[in-house]
Amino acid sequence: MIDRIEQLRSEAEGEIGAAATSEELEQLRVRFLGRKAELPQLLRGVAQLDPAERGKVGAAANAARQALEALIEERTAQLAAAELSAGLVHDAVDVTLPGAPAQPLGSLHVLTSTRRELEDIFLGLGFTVMEGPEIETVHYNFDALNHSPTHPARARTDTFYVQRSGEGPEVVLRTHTSPMQVRAMEAHPPPLYVVIPGRVYRPDSDATHTPQFHQIEGLAVDEDITLADLKGTLLSFARAVFGETRDVRLRPHFFPFTEPSVEVDVSCFHCSGKGFMADGSRCPLCKGEGWLEVLGAGEVDPNVFAFVPTTAANAPGYDPEKVQGFAWGLGVERIAMLKHGVPDLRMYFENDLRLLGQF
Amino acid sequence: MRVPLPWLYEYCDPGLDVHAIEERLTMTGTKVEAILRQGVEHTEGFVVGRVISAEQHPDADRLKVCEVDVGARDGAHATIVCGAPNVAGGQTVAVATPGAVLPNGIELDRRKLRGIVSEGMILAEDELDLVAGAERAPGIIVLDELMLDAELAPGAPLAEVLPIATDVLELEITPNRPDCLGVYGVARELHAATGAPLSEPPWVADPGAEGALGAAEVIVECPDLCPRFTARVFEDVAIGPSPLWLRARLAAAGQRSISNVVDITNYAMLLTGQPLHAFDLDRVAGAKLVVRRAGAGERVQTLDGQTRTLDDEMVVIDDDDGPTSIAGVMGGARSEVGSDTTRVLMEVATWSGPNIHRTSWALGLRSEASSRFEKQLQPEQCMHAQAVAARLMVELCGATLLPGTIDVGGAPAEREVIRLRQARVGALLGLPIERERQAEILRALDFTARDAADGLDVGVPPLRRSDVTREVDLIEEIARIEGLEQLPATLPARRGAAGRLSHAQRVRRAAEDALVGRGLHEIVGWSFTEPSLLDRLQVPAGHPLREVVAIENPMSDGQSIMRPTLIGSLLDAARHNVARNGPDVAIFESGTVYRAGGEEGLAREHHGLGALLHGHLGARTWGGQEGAEAGFFAAKALLESLLGHLGVRFTVEREEWPFLHPGRSAAVHADAQLLGLLGELHPLVSEQWDLDRAAVFAIDLGKVAAAAPEVRAFVPFGSFPPLRQDLAVTLPDAVPAAQLTATVREAGGPELEDVRIFDLYTGEQVGEGRRSLALTLTFRAIERTLTDEDVAPRRKRIVDALAAIGGELRG
Numbered sequence A: 001m002i003d004r005i006e007q008l009r010s011e012a013e014g015e016i017g018a019a020a021t022s023e024e025l026e027q028l029r030v031r032f033l034g035r036k037a038e039l040p041q042l043l044r045g046v047a048q049l050d051p052a053e054r055g056k057v058g059a060a061a062n063a064a065r066q067a068l069e070a071l072i073e074e075r076t077a078q079l080a081a082a083e084l085s086a087g088l089v090h091d092a093v094d095v096t097l098p099g100a101p102a103q104p105l106g107s108l109h110v111l112t113s114t115r116r117e118l119e120d121i122f123l124g125l126g127f128t129v130m131e132g133p134e135i136e137t138v139h140y141n142f143d144a145l146n147h148s149p150t151h152p153a154r155a156r157t158d159t160f161y162v163q164r165s166g167e168g169p170e171v172v173l174r175t176h177t178s179p180m181q182v183r184a185m186e187a188h189p190p191p192l193y194v195v196i197p198g199r200v201y202r203p204d205s206d207a208t209h210t211p212q213f214h215q216i217e218g219l220a221v222d223e224d225i226t227l228a229d230l231k232g233t234l235l236s237f238a239r240a241v242f243g244e245t246r247d248v249r250l251r252p253h254f255f256p257f258t259e260p261s262v263e264v265d266v267s268c269f270h271c272s273g274k275g276f277m278a279d280g281s282r283c284p285l286c287k288g289e290g291w292l293e294v295l296g297a298g299e300v301d302p303n304v305f306a307f308v309p310t311t312a313a314n315a316p317g318y319d320p321e322k323v324q325g326f327a328w329g330l331g332v333e334r335i336a337m338l339k340h341g342v343p344d345l346r347m348y349f350e351n352d353l354r355l356l357g358q359f
Numbered sequence B: 001m002r003v004p005l006p007w008l009y010e011y012c013d014p015g016l017d018v019h020a021i022e023e024r025l026t027m028t029g030t031k032v033e034a035i036l037r038q039g040v041e042h043t044e045g046f047v048v049g050r051v052i053s054a055e056q057h058p059d060a061d062r063l064k065v066c067e068v069d070v071g072a073r074d075g076a077h078a079t080i081v082c083g084a085p086n087v088a089g090g091q092t093v094a095v096a097t098p099g100a101v102l103p104n105g106i107e108l109d110r111r112k113l114r115g116i117v118s119e120g121m122i123l124a125e126d127e128l129d130l131v132a133g134a135e136r137a138p139g140i141i142v143l144d145e146l147m148l149d150a151e152l153a154p155g156a157p158l159a160e161v162l163p164i165a166t167d168v169l170e171l172e173i174t175p176n177r178p179d180c181l182g183v184y185g186v187a188r189e190l191h192a193a194t195g196a197p198l199s200e201p202p203w204v205a206d207p208g209a210e211g212a213l214g215a216a217e218v219i220v221e222c223p224d225l226c227p228r229f230t231a232r233v234f235e236d237v238a239i240g241p242s243p244l245w246l247r248a249r250l251a252a253a254g255q256r257s258i259s260n261v262v263d264i265t266n267y268a269m270l271l272t273g274q275p276l277h278a279f280d281l282d283r284v285a286g287a288k289l290v291v292r293r294a295g296a297g298e299r300v301q302t303l304d305g306q307t308r309t310l311d312d313e314m315v316v317i318d319d320d321d322g323p324t325s326i327a328g329v330m331g332g333a334r335s336e337v338g339s340d341t342t343r344v345l346m347e348v349a350t351w352s353g354p355n356i357h358r359t360s361w362a363l364g365l366r367s368e369a370s371s372r373f374e375k376q377l378q379p380e381q382c383m384h385a386q387a388v389a390a391r392l393m394v395e396l397c398g399a400t401l402l403p404g405t406i407d408v409g410g411a412p413a414e415r416e417v418i419r420l421r422q423a424r425v426g427a428l429l430g431l432p433i434e435r436e437r438q439a440e441i442l443r444a445l446d447f448t449a450r451d452a453a454d455g456l457d458v459g460v461p462p463l464r465r466s467d468v469t470r471e472v473d474l475i476e477e478i479a480r481i482e483g484l485e486q487l488p489a490t491l492p493a494r495r496g497a498a499g500r501l502s503h504a505q506r507v508r509r510a511a512e513d514a515l516v517g518r519g520l521h522e523i524v525g526w527s528f529t530e531p532s533l534l535d536r537l538q539v540p541a542g543h544p545l546r547e548v549v550a551i552e553n554p555m556s557d558g559q560s561i562m563r564p565t566l567i568g569s570l571l572d573a574a575r576h577n578v579a580r581n582g583p584d585v586a587i588f589e590s591g592t593v594y595r596a597g598g599e600e601g602l603a604r605e606h607h608g609l610g611a612l613l614h615g616h617l618g619a620r621t622w623g624g625q626e627g628a629e630a631g632f633f634a635a636k637a638l639l640e641s642l643l644g645h646l647g648v649r650f651t652v653e654r655e656e657w658p659f660l661h662p663g664r665s666a667a668v669h670a671d672a673q674l675l676g677l678l679g680e681l682h683p684l685v686s687e688q689w690d691l692d693r694a695a696v697f698a699i700d701l702g703k704v705a706a707a708a709p710e711v712r713a714f715v716p717f718g719s720f721p722p723l724r725q726d727l728a729v730t731l732p733d734a735v736p737a738a739q740l741t742a743t744v745r746e747a748g749g750p751e752l753e754d755v756r757i758f759d760l761y762t763g764e765q766v767g768e769g770r771r772s773l774a775l776t777l778t779f780r781a782i783e784r785t786l787t788d789e790d791v792a793p794r795r796k797r798i799v800d801a802l803a804a805i806g807g808e809l810r811g
């Protein structure tokens, strides 16, 4: 009896060891350990044996069964691991194929992303963002901004006029975002810190001019805002946009609605303000100047404050003897052009996806 | 304005190189736009030569073979073949030797001319760029005819004899500074900017005198438009070409040479800023000039041969035969100086700047004179120009200046005085400046400055009368000369400042970002469009979209109205991209649209958001998946994402728009407010833009912002699982899906969390005129787990409610 058990055990061990698949193993488990298999039968028959035999045979059969069960389990695990490995190998993909289905994001227009970047810089400096009408009266666009009645900007070659039906104020497509200076001051008392982004219009069309373009006006008015404060504010702006090592310089200029008036240059980021490149050639961006003109600015002209009526909305109003401040107007297209190297302004409004997708 | 540097140095020479001058002028407000070179770039190889002999070329009639002494050390003469008719032995001439580079960029080489090697070139004026225009003297320059002061030794550098390499500053003069439209005015700026001494004004030495002048008569009938009119008379005038130095100087300043008298008027203008006009006095009928307002409709022939129709705000100058010129704008041909002129009346007048501006724009007639007068010149400048011109008329034309000056109007005697509070300077600039320094700067700019209690009493120079009228204008003068480089970079106190975006601005950004997240590209279209856009969009007469803002002076008809909708820009961009980049186009625009009829004469503007889909949303990939086809529901899905993201509750109902497919066209509302439109383009409209099926939406972002909650309150959701049940129902076609879901929601009660349509079927099985919709109902309670038994009564109410709108349960 014991011999038979050993024989079964070694036969089973041999076959289990040789089994190549989990199915085969399952068949062997049924054959050697299933209800009708010989070894379990033997175990069940142990009760009928001599008591002297019973212990030995039972122990041997039990040991054989346990050994075979353990062996099957071990072998099952081995086979499962092997089969999993084989399956994983089989499942391998070409990881260099593109993702699918593709989920490309779209893009903001470079003028929008630039405008937002600039807005965010000025938000961080404490300015509120305001907007105003693009179709504007001559009063706000010129008169209240201290333009003399003969100022050339009023000419029909320099400003789009809107057709009027009957009487009413003279209306233009605003030529700058500056009309909102007076509107903002009419609506709010000092101190006032606002930036005004928006679309403006001038009849001009070539690689560096389009009849519509975008500006961001800045206006800060309080009791003691100086030209040095303008310089500091624009220095913060220039460094945020063009890099931490940038510098700004103010050049005297003339605008009807600021006094003193300045043009503001930022040191060229392409040549670090040197005007020439490492190979000694002239910097193509600043044309050797070392500076890039970015905007016009100045201290708000007292005449502009005088144009702001005092009302309940803005009391105590803007007395030129009591308040002072600065204003600037910068071109979004110009900043985007400098930053990204877009060669022709007209491309901004062509809306070719090959341009749009780049930013 | 162009200022030749040697001319500037006559009045102020700081001894700096041209780039240092550029920097000082630019940083004090006179921007140097460019530094130009009149003449040659390098002066090497240009020498004085003496023609030893000039013999006929054996093989060419028009050429001469010259032996020229060019100062060679070995005494050898250069052989130069020359085609000029006036070349002759004994002349001292200008020579370019081999290696010299001419202004046109050509480098001279020895070269054979009809068999004889020419070792250089004898130069004419135009070859050196000495003069502008066609008025050059014919032939080569004969130096000994020029009466130059310089030594004319052969081999001497030509640059020491002739201005063959002149640096010229191209300046941007701001419109408030007509005083800088003259070389002397710029010299004063350079003086203030560098501290270098300034010479006396060139008009101090005046050969003329005040007093009566009988040779001519001037009457000014409109002194409001002509504050000053001066005239002097010259006799025995010999008209001829100007000397080379004058022609060269004018050329460097960008002026053509005409004749000595005309050149003198231009020279005096460039030096003083003040235009002059020379009349041939013998052609001034009655020797009398009358300045008067024109009659309305009066016609005048101007120098350019055109007949101009005037109005009664324009000023003409008459002689006894009628108008001779339009004052300050353009002279007449009748009394022009010509080659036979012997008596010259030199007119120098001051005109009203605004009036000249108006006349010149109204007539479309711009001249050098009008562009100066319109900036408002000052009466004092008249005599500056008369003095400079008188000296040159006597020197260069051999003229006799008659004693006396006609002077109608004169000049104000007193300077305006402005109090400058010392403390205001520092308070405005953020940089305190000592009172002494303030006075020093102002005096350098020709202001007077006297100590006053709290600062200075400053007298304004006559030429700055228009520009400097207030304390702040003086502060600007001080700031720009002291140097804005000195300003510290500080930040404002920012009392009460709090940078933030408004709700509407945040909604706009969120909306744009949502569409970008769904794969759309933002475009920026033109605000301008063409009137025919509305026809192409099939917009009928009387439709609100036809209430457009029209531009009076558009750049073209294609840009003559302001867009009343974003659809046109989107279609234009779609056509551009479909043609170039393939059919899959998903774009949006966030921008202003305009309708006529706003308050205070303005337009009604709103910020719109429009999207257009064409082709597929997302390209086909290797896995075989393809994005949704651009159609009504693709656009609607986008709009649902967008408005859902913003928290806007909205409805979509059928409504026709002229440019949309009549069966696939809808209005979008939030509460009672119309937000915008949604639909597929009308096939005829798509065709106009060469597009296939395309879907769009366009909404008013201002109204969206108003409907979007600024803050969203938390909605509790409990922790119990939902119960889902499906329901299939057939309904008459006429019942819209929105009515179905609304009915189910209403009947489903508060525990009905969601209703979702997951299948739509039409066909034989449901019968003609009906369709089957399958719904998933999601029930959930806050405080317990729901069972089928719990929701059975609700389900029954839903089924009953559906029956009431013609619904029958399936299966």
Ligand SMILES: [Zn+2]
Binding pocket: A268, A269, A270, A271, A272, A273, A274, A275, A276, A283, A284, A285, A286, A287, A288, A289, A290, A291
């Ligand atoms: Zn550079």
